[in-house]
């Protein structure tokens with residue numbers, strides 16, 4: 001099914017169908033997965049608190065500058081002396097991924113597209129800041145801009161896979177998301193600290209849980225946020241969350257189409273990936289919550305909102321990202337807590353294309369197969385509210401507009417990689433060609 005989701009806008013991600021207490025089976029689940037000796041998690045938590053105590057002052061002192069920044073260059077990869085810091089922080093700013101005039105041109109093209117089609121839906125309904133648009137020529141072009149793909153591949157390369165893991169980290173597939181044009185003074189598109197990529201699934205799904213097994217065994221120091229293995233079979237969507245993402249994104253990200261001043265309507269991140277993930281995963285297993293069904297702020301069918309009462313140390317790591325210029329991009333790890341400034345207080349709009357990094361693997365191939373059909377028909381991509389607003393737009397992008405690189409990412413072109421493939425990567429490539437009939 002292509003557009004099974006109800007019509008709507010990005011506001012749907014803020015709503016959980018669950019209110020109040022979670023069903024009792026969450027309590028049973030916790031008993032099942034928690035170490036039998038309660039002191040294991042308590043001691044791990046003490047060590048975690050010490051680490052936060054050591055790291056939070058450093059984050060506060062550096063503020064926005066704690067987030068690593070790199071300039072894009074030809075044959076882009078991250079400098080080897082920065083990789084450890086980027087991995088520790090779980091996020092990075094890349095300057096000049098596309099030239100500023102190209103990014104500004106993208107925004108103008110989208111503004112013209114919106115002006116040509118009065119009534120395009122978005123959030124909020126009465127004055128959209130996040131538009132239900134996916135197929136403007138500018139969006140389609142940006143997702144496969146050669147610089148963007150080099151950037152995504154460099155990000156994917158920070159992860160690692162075993163020889164037999166069916167993933168090719170050197171090939172990135174397209175995930176087609178919305179555009180945000182946040183106007184000055186807007187206070188509708190604010191988001192408190194939260195986590196995407198499913199919610200209670202992180203504990204409930206056996207494979208997703210395996211991504212965090214060291215944490216759940218009280219050995220959070222050994223947690224490796226960049227191990228692909230169990231991500232490839234993880235079910236991040238057991239509860240059909242209205243704003244959920246079916247694709248495996250190594251990082252969420254956006255490309256700036258305008259200036260976005262720090263703290264003036266932009267993004268906030270919690271740049272301490274291992275510790276924040278450990279706190280979120282262990283918190284429901286702590287003695288005060290273990291005998292209840294509480295998942296410490298995680299509810300099925302929505303994003304995880306970070307409860308400042310239960311996880312104050314996570315909230316305390318929040319920093320605003322630095323000033324962004326048109327053409328800069330920011331990426332944050334799929335387990336990273338993030339938020340959006342409450343007000344757009346800069347005098348100009350803060351505009352972005354949401355584009356993640358999403359390597360070739362079977363989950364992503366399956367999604368691209370569905371997404372390809374929505375693209376052909378001009379329908380809303382499968383993960384998003386089924387508005388199908390662009391169906392009859394004559395000026396939307398079509399398969400004829402795709403460059404050779406875009407044809408690969410969108411599933412129109414047979415994959416014949418020139419780089420060396422592991423056994424698992426070869427299987428991922430073969431699966432892609434088979435599923436997409438190429």
Ligand SMILES: [Fe+2]
Nearest residue numbers: 194195196338
């Ligand atoms: Fe989010």
